Structure formats: C-alpha cells, structure tokens
Amino acid sequence: MADPIKVYPSRPEKVYFFGTCLIDMFYPDAGMAGIQLLEREGIEVIFPQDQTCCGQPAFTSGYHDEARSVARAQLELFPEDWPIVVPSGSCGGMIRKHYPDLFKDTPDELKAAEVAGRVWELTDFLLNVCHVKLDDLGEPTTVAMHTSCSARREMGVAEVGPALLGQLNNVTLVEQVRAEECCGFGGTFAVRHPEISGAMVEEKVEALVDTGARAFVTTDCGCLMNINGFAEKNRHPIAGKHILSFLWERTNENKGGGL
Amino acid sequence: MSEATQHPHIDVKEFHPRAHEALHNPQIRQNFRKAMDGLMSKRKAAFEGWDLETLRELGANVRLRALANLPDLLEQLEQKLTENGIKVHWALDGDEACRIVRDICVARDAKTVIKGKSMVSEEMELNHFLEREGIEALESDLGEYIVQLANETPSHIIMPAIHKNTGEISELMHEKTGTDLSHDVEYLTAAARQQLREKFMNADVGVSGVNFAVAETGTLCLVENEGNGRMTTTVPRCHIAVTGIEKVVPNLEDVSALLALLTRSATGQHITTYFNMISGPRKADELDGPEEVHLVLVDNGRSSIYQDDELLDTLRCIRCGACMNHCPVYTRVGGHTYGTTYPGPIGKILMPHLIGLDEGRHLPSASSLCGACGEVCPVKIPIPDLLVRLRRESVDGDKLHPAKVRGHGSKRTPLEAAIWKCWSWMHSRPGLYRTGTRLASRFRKLQPGRAGAWTDFRTAPKLAGKTLHEQLRERGK
Numbered sequence: 167m168a169d170p171i172k173v174y175p176s177r178p179e180k181v182y183f184f185g186t187c188l189i190d191m192f193y194p195d196a197g198m199a200g201i202q203l204l205e206r207e208g209i210e211v212i213f214p215q216d217q218t219c220c221g222q223p224a225f226t227s228g229y230h231d232e233a234r235s236v237a238r239a240q241l242e243l244f245p246e247d248w249p250i251v252v253p254s255g256s257c258g259g260m261i262r263k264h265y266p267d268l269f270k271d272t273p274d275e276l277k278a279a280e281v282a283g284r285v286w287e288l289t290d291f292l293l294n295v296c297h298v299k300l301d302d303l304g305e306p307t308t309v310a311m312h313t314s315c316s317a318r319r320e321m322g323v324a325e326v327g328p329a330l331l332g333q334l335n336n337v338t339l340v341e342q343v344r345a346e347e348c349c350g351f352g353g354t355f356a357v358r359h360p361e362i363s364g365a366m367v368e369e370k371v372e373a374l375v376d377t378g379a380r381a382f383v384t385t386d387c388g389c390l391m392n393i394n395g396f397a398e399k400n401r402h403p404i405a406g407k408h409i410l411s412f413l414w415e416r417t418n419e420n421k422g423g424g425l
Numbered sequence: 426m427s428e429a430t431q432h433p434h435i436d437v438k439e440f441h442p443r444a445h446e447a448l449h450n451p452q453i454r455q456n457f458r459k460a461m462d463g464l465m466s467k468r469k470a471a472f473e474g475w476d477l478e479t480l481r482e483l484g485a486n487v488r489l490r491a492l493a494n495l496p497d498l499l500e501q502l503e504q505k506l507t508e509n510g511i512k513v514h515w516a517l518d519g520d521e522a523c524r525i526v527r528d529i530c531v532a533r534d535a536k537t538v539i540k541g542k543s544m545v546s547e548e549m550e551l552n553h554f555l556e557r558e559g560i561e562a563l564e565s566d567l568g569e570y571i572v573q574l575a576n577e578t579p580s581h582i583i584m585p586a587i588h589k590n591t592g593e594i595s596e597l598m599h600e601k602t603g604t605d606l607s608h609d610v611e612y613l614t615a616a617a618r619q620q621l622r623e624k625f626m627n628a629d630v631g632v633s634g635v636n637f638a639v640a641e642t643g644t645l646c647l648v649e650n651e652g653n654g655r656m657t658t659t660v661p662r663c664h665i666a667v668t669g670i671e672k673v674v675p676n677l678e679d680v681s682a683l684l685a686l687l688t689r690s691a692t693g694q695h696i697t698t699y700f701n702m703i704s705g706p707r708k709a710d711e712l713d714g715p716e717e718v719h720l721v722l723v724d725n726g727r728s729s730i731y732q733d734d735e736l737l738d739t740l741r742c743i744r745c746g747a748c749m750n751h752c753p754v755y756t757r758v759g760g761h762t763y764g765t766t767y768p769g770p771i772g773k774i775l776m777p778h779l780i781g782l783d784e785g786r787h788l789p790s791a792s793s794l795c796g797a798c799g800e801v802c803p804v805k806i807p808i809p810d811l812l813v814r815l816r817r818e819s820v821d822g823d824k825l826h827p828a829k830v831r832g833h834g835s836k837r838t839p840l841e842a843a844i845w846k847c848w849s850w851m852h853s854r855p856g857l858y859r860t861g862t863r864l865a866s867r868f869r870k871l872q873p874g875r876a877g878a879w880t881d882f883r884t885a886p887k888l889a890g891k892t893l894h895e896q897l898r899e900r901g902k
Contacts, residue, residue, distance in 0.1 A: 190893045229817075366754075367883070399883050
C-alpha cells in the first residue's frame with residue numbers, strides 16, 4: 167500500500183534514454199541538454215531509435231487497448247539491465263507507475279514490471295545517482311520553478327530541481343504562491359475542459375509573474391507548453407524552459423548563458 | 426421555511442455551462458479560493474508534528490479491514506444495536522430510505538423533523554420527500570440552514586454554504602427571517618441559533634447522519650461542532666440516524682485513528698467541539714434522550730461498488746472533504762457546477778455509481794489527474810487511478826476489462842475511437858512514426874496557428890526544425 171521506497175542504482179556506465187514524444191517534436195533541445203549533462207558525467211547514453219511515445223495520452227483518455235499496443239512497442243527497446251532515464255516526470259511516471267497495471271494479466275506483465283523498475287526521472291538521476299556537481303558559468307539571474315504534478319507526486323522529485331538550481335551560484339530561485347498546484351495542463355484535460363484548464367493556467371502564470379522573476383524552469387514539457395503558451399498569448403512578461411536546457415546552458419563552457 | 430419550496434434539482438449533464446458561469450463569477454471564484462486556501466493551511470498546521478504517512482496508512486488499513494469484513498460487521502452491528510434498543514432498518518435505495526423515515530414519522534404522528542447534517546439524507550433527497558408528505562424538515566447545521574433558506578443544495582460536503590460570503594448570508598437571512606443586515610458574524614450566528622432553538626424544542630423527530638458505526642459495541646458516532654447534532658439526537662422524542670452501509674467499523678479502537686484523521690483533514694481541528702456516541706434510547710433511570718432510536722442503513726449503489734476489487738476503494742471514504750479543498754478544479758468551479766450530491770474528486774469517483782456513467786459522463790474527465798486529492802486523502806483512496814478506471818468504463822472498457830459500471834460506454838464516439846486507433850497504429854510503428862514526425866518538422870511552416878480549444882487560451886506549440894530522433898541519428902546514436 168505504501169509507495170515503494172526509492173532505491174537508487176549505483177552509477178552505471180551506460181543508460182538508455184527515453185526522449186518522450188513532446189521533446190522529440192517540440193523541445194529536442196531539452197533532450198539534447200539532458201544527454202549532454204549525462205555524457206559530461208561520463209555516462210554513455212543509448213537512444214533506441216525505435217522509441218515513440220509512452221502511451222499516456224490514450225491511457226488517461228481511457229483507451230487502454232490503444233495505450234497498451236503503443237506501450238508494448240517500447241518494452242523491447244531496453245534489453246540490457248541499464249537504467250532508463252526520462253526527461254519528464256509525466257512520461258517517467260507513466261512507465262514506472264502505470265505500466266505494471268496496464269500489462270497486468272498479460273504475457274508482458276513481468277517484462278513491464280522489470281522495465282518500470284529501471285525508469286528514473288533525469289534530474290533525479292543526475293542528483294542522486296550521478297551526484298552531479300554543477301559549476302555555474304552564467305550571469306546572475308532570478309528564476310522560478312514549476313515542478314509538474316507527476317514529477318512531484320508520481321516520481322517524488324519535488325526536492326530535486328531546487329537542489330540542482332541551488333548548486334548554481336549566480337541563480338536565485340524564488341517560489342511562487344501555491345507552487346504545488348497544478349498548472350492546468352493535464353493532457354487531454356486541456357482540450358476537454360478548456361475553460362477550467364484556462365482558469366488554472368491563468369492563475370499559475372499570475373503567480374509566476376508575481377515572483378518578479380522573468381523566467382521559470384520546469385520538469386515537464388506539457389506544463390511548459392501550457393504555461394508558455396498562455397503567457398505568450400496574453401503578453402505576460404515571463405517565459406520558461408525545460409530545467410535540463412537551463413542547467414546545460416548555465417554550465418556548458420561554450421555557452422555560459424541560460425535564459 | 427413553511428412555504429412549499431421547489432426542489433433545486435440540478436441537471437448533472439449541464440456541467441460545462443455551469444462551469445462557464447462559475448468561472449466568470451468573480452464572487453464565486455473569490456469565495457472558494459479564499460475558503461480553500463484557509464482550509465488547506467489549517468489542515469497542514471493540524472498535522473504538524475504528526476507522522477502523517479503512518480497515520481494515513483493506519484487509517485487506510487482500518488477502512489480496508491472493515492470493508493473486507495463488511496457483511497459480517499453489518500450483521501454484528503444490527504445485532505448489537507438491537508440489543509441496545511436501537512431499531513435497525515435496511516434500505517436498498519434512497520426512495521426506500523425516505524419511505525422508512527416517513528413511516529416512522531407517521532407512526533408517531535410527527536409533523537416536524539429537525540435535522541443534523543447528513544450527506545446521506547442529501548443523497549436520499551429526504552427534505553423534499555418529507556415536504557411532499559406534509560412533514561416539515563428543518564436543517565439545524567448552520568451551513569445547511571443557510572442553504573435551505575436559499576433553496577439551494579450544499580456546495581461542499583463539510584461546509585455546505587461555503588459558496589456564500591458573510592454579505593450574501595446577511596442579505597439572505599434578512600430577506601427570509603427578518604434579521605438586520607449586518608456583517609457581524611456573531612450577530613448572524615446568534616440570530617440563527619435563536620431561530621433554531623425554538624424549532625428544536627418543538628420538533629417531533631430528529632434526523633442525523635453517522636460518522637462511524639461501531640459493530641462490536643453497537644455505538645453510533647457523530648462528529649460535529651455546533652451542538653446541533655447533540656440536540657437533534659437528544660431533544661426530540663424520536664431519533665432517526667441514516668447512514669451508508671460502508672460506515673461500519675469493527676471496534677472503538679478503530680474510531681480513534683479515523684477521528685484523528687477526520688477532524689484534522691476536514692477543518693484542521695485537533696478535535697471537534699462535540700463528539701457524540703449514541704448507544705441507545707433513554708433508559709428508565711435516565712433524565713433525557715429520545716424514547717426511540719432508529720438506524721436506517723442505506724445501500725443506494727454501494728453493494729454494487731463493493732463487488733469490484735478496485736472500485737471498492739471508493740467506499741473507504743470518511744467524508745472529510747480534504748480532496749475537494751485541495752482540488753484545483755473544485756476550487757475554480759465550486760461545488761454546484763458538478764450538479765451532484767457529492768462534488769469534487771470524491772464525487773467524481775462515487776457519483777457515477779449512484780447516477781450511472783451516462784448521467785455523470787463529464788465527471789471522470791473533469792480532472793487534470795494532478796493527484797492532489799490522492800495525496801491528502803486520509804485513508805489513501807487512489808482517486809486518480811479510480812478516475813482513469815472510470816474513464817476506461819466511459820469508453821466501454823478494453824479487451825482485458827469489459828466495462829461494468831452502469832451507463833458505461835457513454836463517452837465513446839466513433840470519431841474519437843477512430844482517432845485513438847489511428848494514433849495507436851502510428852505510434853506502434855517506429856518507422857512510420859519517424860517518417861511522420863520528420864515530415865511534420867520539415868513542413869512546420871504550414872502548422873496552423875489555431876489548434877481547437879487549446880489556442881483559445883494559449884499560442885500553439887511550435888514544431889522544432891529537427892526532431893530529437895533526427896538530431897541523434899546525425900550524431901551517430
């Protein structure tokens with residue numbers, strides 16, 4: 167009944183990278199940043215080219231046969247026992263938490279549970295498996311952070327982002343009111359209940375703007391797309407990026423910029 | 426409240442228009458936001474210094490153990506209550522429960538009923554039923570009293586009138602009861618108290634709910650703050666308690682864990698002002714208490730929930746309301762938008778069983794699955810998982826799990842089913858996926874600026890010039 171206690175693996179030589187479909191199509195830079203951060207830690211990153219999507223959109227819409235066939239197509243992509251790192255709490259949570267249930271009473275049940283047990287959210291992996299030490303090369307700046315609900319509640323990594331940002335000497339992290347409240351994305355929720363979702367993201371953007379920061383970072387591209395999209399359409403003076411892009415840009419010797 | 430009132434029946438299907446209205450009502454938005462913020466911080470403070478996770482685990486296990494033995498416990502409860510002199514009645518649905526209450530009233534020639542707060546009686550629509558039968562039913566919980574004066578339904582299961590602010594309550598009481606217009610909460614409360622006191626003294630029957638029914642001792646526990654529960658259950662000569670069949674627990678020890686969780690989760694109180702333990706009618710040597718005590722055990726769909734190992738978790742609920750206090754959707758749209766007896770997250774997983782998934786087809790989807798409800802639930806009901814389960818039922822199940830909830834399949838449309846089939850087909854074929862996404866990024870200039878409801882509030886996300894797949898292939902990955 168209790169959530170399983172996280173037992174981190176020892177630092178591996180290789181990891182599999184599951185990039186997620188949103189990063190693939192809309193935010194590949196965040197994926198590249200994550201890969202480069204891992205490589206800098208001396209870890210070889212394997213990206214199975216046959217990966218597509220974790221299946222979550224169909225799963226949360228109730229279409230579980232359709233979700234299962236997409237998920238099944240991912241199960242065979244990680245044959246070695248290396249960790250599978252995911253630059254998203256949401257897709258990570260789908261595999262780690264929901265695959266075992268989705269494949270229960272099917273021939274893939276054991277396989278799904280085995281794959282699920284190797285899944286790690288990328289920032290969590292950097293901090294708690296790689297024990298990364300970040301050296302900030304950027305100009306002084308202030309940022310807010312929005313941790314996605316799945317990163318916070320399914321993957322249990324709410325403390326990770328602030329800890330990584332805390333390693334950056336020139337970055338001041340400010341916290342918005344109701345930081346733990348959902349931004350209103352929720353996948354298909356945003357289109358099935360657009361007005362409610364719109365009211366939620368409106369308040370999230372106001373809270374972020376009220377911190378005085380002009381930039382925010384987040385663990386998940388769904389939230390990013392939602393918050394940035396609202397801020398841009400309504401001309402609010404704030405813009406966000408994936409935390410991995412931010413971390414890489416601040417610590418990469420070729421380009422110590424970052425926002 | 427003697428004039429015949431129109432029952433404020435709300436059509437659950439009109440979810441979206443009501444949500445629209447609530448979202449554009451600044452008063453409603455502000456009332457709920459302020460109230461929910463207050464309740465969340467009170468809860469947090471109340472659990473400070475507690476090992477909350479262990480306590481929640483205990484609470485969940487107490488409820489699970491009770492549910493595992495539910496049929497036996499109910500029999501034991503009936504036997505003990507009967508020994509204690511409490512008459513036990515069983516009702517298959519709300520209507521039967523209403524008829525039982527009416528028959529008891531008629532047998533006593535009762536004309537007026539005073540009520541303590543009871544969500545099961547709301548589920549039964551008891552007030553409306555009694556009114557039709559010529560029996561006056563008056564709510565004595567302050568929030569319920571206000572809601573009744575306004576001819577509304579509760580908007581929250583613990584704080585029924587939370588949608589109203591002091592000004593609105595003042596105007597309502599002025600109009601309906603002749604009190605002065607005042608923002609002085611003490612004055613308004615005292616006025617309501619005065620009005621209710623008279624009713625208590627003259628009521629023929631008291632109707633209350635039950636928080637926990639203890640099988641081993643035959644004790645009915647009632648948690649409340651205003652003393653109206655104690656008056657309802659002791660002043661009139663007849664007391665009728667109504668409750669759902671899931672409220673039974675094995676013994677008194679179980680109550681301590683659940684009570685500690687209930688009051689802190691609900692209102693952030695360490696203990697409520699009143700905690701009533703009712704174990705029978707007035708005895709020969711006692712000076713007060715009712716002559717007759719009845720318990721009506723209401724099923725109303727619960728035993729069908731009980732048949733399913735996963736849905737069963739719905740019945741763990743102890744009705745604290747923490748899930749709605751922490752729900753970002755409930756906070757925005759308020760309780761009346763749902764159009765159901767139980768609003769918010771618990772309503773979304775419970776109501777489909779009571780009214781059918783066809784009537785309540787908008788309920789399971791009205792959640793971003795943020796998980797705040799599951800995180801605060803004192804008995805660890807996996808609410809988001811149950812919402813996903815009901816979404817599957819709404820589209821008629823899958824090959825492994827034939828749908829079984831009443832009204833299943835009501836959300837399945839040929840178009841949406843075809844879209845997901847197509848989506849699944851493409852995403853199960855890596856080559857096709859890579860070609861499709863590569864083409865999309867090549868022709869991204871053709872991407873439409875509008876994307877349905879998404880772009881009503883936001884700009885459309887922009888496709889990258891090269892997918893991650895492509896960038897990594899070029900790198901030789």
